[in-house]
Amino acid sequence: MTTAYTQREILETLRMAELEHFDVRTVTMGINLLDCAHDDPREAGRRVYEKLTRHARELPQTVTQIADELGIRVANRRISVSPVSLIATKPEPESYVIIAREIDRAASEMGFDFVGGYSALVHAGFTKAEEALIASIPQALSETKRLCSSVNAGSSRTGLNMDAVLKIASGLKETAYLTRSEGSIGCAKFVVFANAVEDNPFMAGAFHGTGLPEIVIHVGVSGPGVVCQAIKRAGPCDLRELADVVKRAAFKITRVGELIGRSVASRLDLPFGIVDLSLAPTPELGDSVGEVLEAMGLQRTGACGSTAALALLTDAVKKGGAMATSAVGGLSGAFIPVSEDAAMIAAVEEGVLSLEKLEAMTSVCSVGLDMVAVPGDTPAETLAGFIADELMIGVINHKTTAVRVIPAYGKKAGEKVSFGGLLGDAPIQELRTLSCGEFVRRGGLIPAPVTSLRN
Amino acid sequence: MDREALAYGVAEILARHLGPEPSQRVLEAVVADMVLLVEKQEAAPGAGEHRLAVLTVLGHNQKGIVHAFSEVLAEHGADIADINQTIVHGNFAMMMVIDPSGCDVDLAGLKAVLKKRAEPLGVGVFLQYEDMLRAVNRV
Numbered sequence: 001m002t003t004a005y006t007q008r009e010i011l012e013t014l015r016m017a018e019l020e021h022f023d024v025r026t027v028t029m030g031i032n033l034l035d036c037a038h039d040d041p042r043e044a045g046r047r048v049y050e051k052l053t054r055h056a057r058e059l060p061q062t063v064t065q066i067a068d069e070l071g072i073r074v075a076n077r078r079i080s081v082s083p084v085s086l087i088a089t090k091p092e093p094e095s096y097v098i099i100a101r102e103i104d105r106a107a108s109e110m111g112f113d114f115v116g117g118y119s120a121l122v123h124a125g126f127t128k129a130e131e132a133l134i135a136s137i138p139q140a141l142s143e144t145k146r147l148c149s150s151v152n153a154g155s156s157r158t159g160l161n162m163d164a165v166l167k168i169a170s171g172l173k174e175t176a177y178l179t180r181s182e183g184s185i186g187c188a189k190f191v192v193f194a195n196a197v198e199d200n201p202f203m204a205g206a207f208h209g210t211g212l213p214e215i216v217i218h219v220g221v222s223g224p225g226v227v228c229q230a231i232k233r234a235g236p237c238d239l240r241e242l243a244d245v246v247k248r249a250a251f252k253i254t255r256v257g258e259l260i261g262r263s264v265a266s267r268l269d270l271p272f273g274i275v276d277l278s279l280a281p282t283p284e285l286g287d288s289v290g291e292v293l294e295a296m297g298l299q300r301t302g303a304c305g306s307t308a309a310l311a312l313l314t315d316a317v318k319k320g321g322a323m324a325t326s327a328v329g330g331l332s333g334a335f336i337p338v339s340e341d342a343a344m345i346a347a348v349e350e351g352v353l354s355l356e357k358l359e360a361m362t363s364v365c366s367v368g369l370d371m372v373a374v375p376g377d378t379p380a381e382t383l384a385g386f387i388a389d390e391l392m393i394g395v396i397n398h399k400t401t402a403v404r405v406i407p408a409y410g411k412k413a414g415e416k417v418s419f420g421g422l423l424g425d426a427p428i429q430e431l432r433t434l435s436c437g438e439f440v441r442r443g444g445l446i447p448a449p450v451t452s453l454r455n
Numbered sequence: 456m457d458r459e460a461l462a463y464g465v466a467e468i469l470a471r472h473l474g475p476e477p478s479q480r481v482l483e484a485v486v487a488d489m490v491l492l493v494e495k496q497e498a499a500p501g502a503g504e505h506r507l508a509v510l511t512v513l514g515h516n517q518k519g520i521v522h523a524f525s526e527v528l529a530e531h532g533a534d535i536a537d538i539n540q541t542i543v544h545g546n547f548a549m550m551m552v553i554d555p556s557g558c559d560v561d562l563a564g565l566k567a568v569l570k571k572r573a574e575p576l577g578v579g580v581f582l583q584y585e586d587m588l589r590a591v592n593r594v
Contacts, residue, residue, distance in 0.1 A: 005509070
């Protein structure tokens, strides 16, 4: 049966795909690596390399082919692997660095830009292996190009592991130093979470959770440009109508994402996992979440009303997406990474978007303080306090929060670090210098909120 | 005749020709299996029909533009299922739903020859399977 499309439908769909920067941000293959365990880390590394190249080799070409047939751009092809700290091997930092190199080698040979999952889940304490992996992160990130790392340091069920936060803060300083020749880029590939999700397809926080199938295809959609243009076309409508406009746009974007995901999964004969319907900006003009907020009526992102506008946006994106697919997952909402978003960078450079305002906004976005750069001489304790603040917003509110912060080595507030490509340029922002050392050095766990007692 | 009645009819014919009269229970099981088979067939994507594609041409209006592209389609054996044209903001827009199943090239190949034909005319050509349109516009 031929379904007749109206001229309007055809032209609107074409406009979305061709003119409004719409792309599917990533097709991510999740791969279980737990069966690569071996006492000898070199053997474990060999198994990891072999498994990755065996299963993921076909993915890039398959995605390109399907994207071309359907007339949709797919920006990235990625892999997420089981948290590497769970691959049983000799629990020493060097062991994990060996595995890190093998993952990086596999990714580079197959043409993947990032592989996520150099991760440890330590929200209620460390195993020996997790301690070793966390200690190895600076070296692993400085010796690899495509590896992404994450640590889950808190959850609404268990509270916040301050010992982990302190280790991470010191590790970030070390990573910044080791990658100083490239603007401390190692830190841009590391994220610390509270309430990390198992099926996130986006970097740097992607990992393949232990509850997932052997291999699975996830999709991360994006499309701030599509939402922005829809808002501009809607004109001066009231806020309820505005939410509806966002919902409709999110619905369409999500449908396309699901179509790509299902098509790729079916052609590779793999299960389809989830669509993560996050608005994720890129440094490209017209592909910015800040611009969406400004189209809603803010003079600049960071103005009073920014948190309210972002809350409306995040919620409407979720509602539209939830109507479009039953396979919603990942982080789903809106990302507000500073260095990857032209309007955010402009707002920071004009001095209207402070870290404090950004922190407030993260309480209603889908992730957290993302791609912010702070002075290189920030003490580790202060970084730990900065991270703990953000993670506790997540722990208390039963949501995912995260911090991806770059303490740019040798740089001061007002300067800039450039990473190029998707990671963009980060202006170095002022961070409060008052000490929180005595507080964070107490160590231990901040207890879970009373709302965790739900059974 | 609905699906189940049809399955009953077919099952009865089979029973009549193939052996002793089956019990009601066996007959019901046969019918249930047949309905399942038909439903599975109908649910399969593209079942019983060809996968259609949408060709959109955008640019300045000029003589012979419809002819130029329908000629390329005919040369390669693509069938036009629907054709539509309009003027958007002074620009010409032509939309065709085509069935490329009889084509002597694949969709990527067809796209390439269409794009080549579009070059001297200075118009833009977009060709894609209809899947995205259906996903976005049909619930």
